[in-house]
Amino acid sequence: MTSSDVPASFRLAYVPGVTPTKWVRVWNERLPRVRLELIAVTAAEAADVVRAGGADAGLVRLPIDRTGLSAIPLYTETTVVVVPKDHVVTAADEVTVADLADDFVLHPLDDTLGWDKLPGEPAFERPATTAAAIELVASGAGLLVVPQSLARLHHRKDLTYRPLTDAPESQVALSWPEAETTELMEQFIGIVRGRSVNSTRGATPPPAKDQKDQKKKKPAAAKKQAARRQPTRRGKR
Numbered sequence: 001m002t003s004s005d006v007p008a009s010f011r012l013a014y015v016p017g018v019t020p021t022k023w024v025r026v027w028n029e030r031l032p033r034v035r036l037e038l039i040a041v042t043a044a045e046a047a048d049v050v051r052a053g054g055a056d057a058g059l060v061r062l063p064i065d066r067t068g069l070s071a072i073p074l075y076t077e078t079t080v081v082v083v084p085k086d087h088v089v090t091a092a093d094e095v096t097v098a099d100l101a102d103d104f105v106l107h108p109l110d111d112t113l114g115w116d117k118l119p120g121e122p123a124f125e126r127p128a129t130t131a132a133a134i135e136l137v138a139s140g141a142g143l144l145v146v147p148q149s150l151a152r153l154h155h156r157k158d159l160t161y162r163p164l165t166d167a168p169e170s171q172v173a174l175s176w177p178e179a180e181t182t183e184l185m186e187q188f189i190g191i192v193r194g195r196s197v198n199s200t201r202g203a204t205p206p207p208a209k210d211q212k213d214q215k216k217k218k219p220a221a222a223k224k225q226a227a228r229r230q231p232t233r234r235g236k237r
Contacts, residue, residue, distance in 0.1 A: 009035040010184050013055035015043045016130070017077075017149035018172055020059060026191045034184065043112045050175055057176040057188060061112040061147075064175065071175040074192060077147040079113065079169050080161040081105075082137050082154075094163040104142035108133040112147070113168045119145060130154065 010027075014020050020038065027036045041049050047064040049055050062073065081095060089095045097119040105120030108127045123142045127133040133144045134154040147170035151161040174192055176185055 009037045010057075010188065011037045011039055011055040012188070013039040013041045013046055013049050013058035013060075015041060015046050015059060015061055017147060017153050018059045018061075019149070023188070023191050027188065030191070030197055031184075031187060043110055047175065050177065053177070056180070056182075057174060057185060060173055060175050062171040062173050063114060064173075066175075068178060069175050070178040070181065071173045072189065072192075073171050073173045075172055077149055077170045077172065079145060079164050079167040080148045080151050081164045081167075082134065082144040082146060082151050082159055082161045084137065084140065085158055085160050087143075089162055090160060092162065094165050096166050097164065100143060100145075100164075106133040106136055106142045106144045108144075112170055113145065115168060119164075119167070134159070 010031075012020060024036055024038070027034075039049070039055050041055075041058070043061045046058050046060040047066075047069060050058040050060075051068050059074075060071070062071070064071070081089065081100060083089055089099055092099075100120040103120045104123045105118065106123045106127060107118055108130050110129050120143065123136075127136060130144070130146060130150055131154055134156065136142060137144050138156055138158055145164055145167055148161070148163075174189065
């Protein structure tokens, strides 16, 4: 790919709670001429945005519908329960689902945790978003179980959270159209996987210029050495 063929930008969708800052920094250092465009999307729409071409890749929460998509799991988040600061569970460093049995637990429509059975008592309504559910927790309407990054994202001074040790966990992945593994996509995959700038995938780097020069010099040097070893013939007197 020549410099004229390189797209002007690479579009990356990302879901709430996922912070691509460190990868953006590395991208800008390695590919300063290609703008990395960030597109904020909801967890529910992330896969469809990537599949429809609205973004070149997406940082999504699994599980997703992987039809037509490739995905690389990146990391797994701790699940926490968000509670008012004076709630009884704050006395412990971590809690279990059984500890929430007598509490109303909110289940927002944008929840991404794969529950077999929801914890606690069901709340009277399902808030539309995690942000709305946080407001209800603050009002004393119930508790909320979310990935830790979402608890941090929606931090409030009157709320806190504790790890929920036996709850489902949220896995964050990099996803892109399986037919569009472009050179820029490979570059971003290398960045999120921590590859160095000199790392290549399946490619043999060309020999360095000085190596080529050394190879050219070797035959000449060999001839000189051979000439030195030849016995000197004296002329007849």
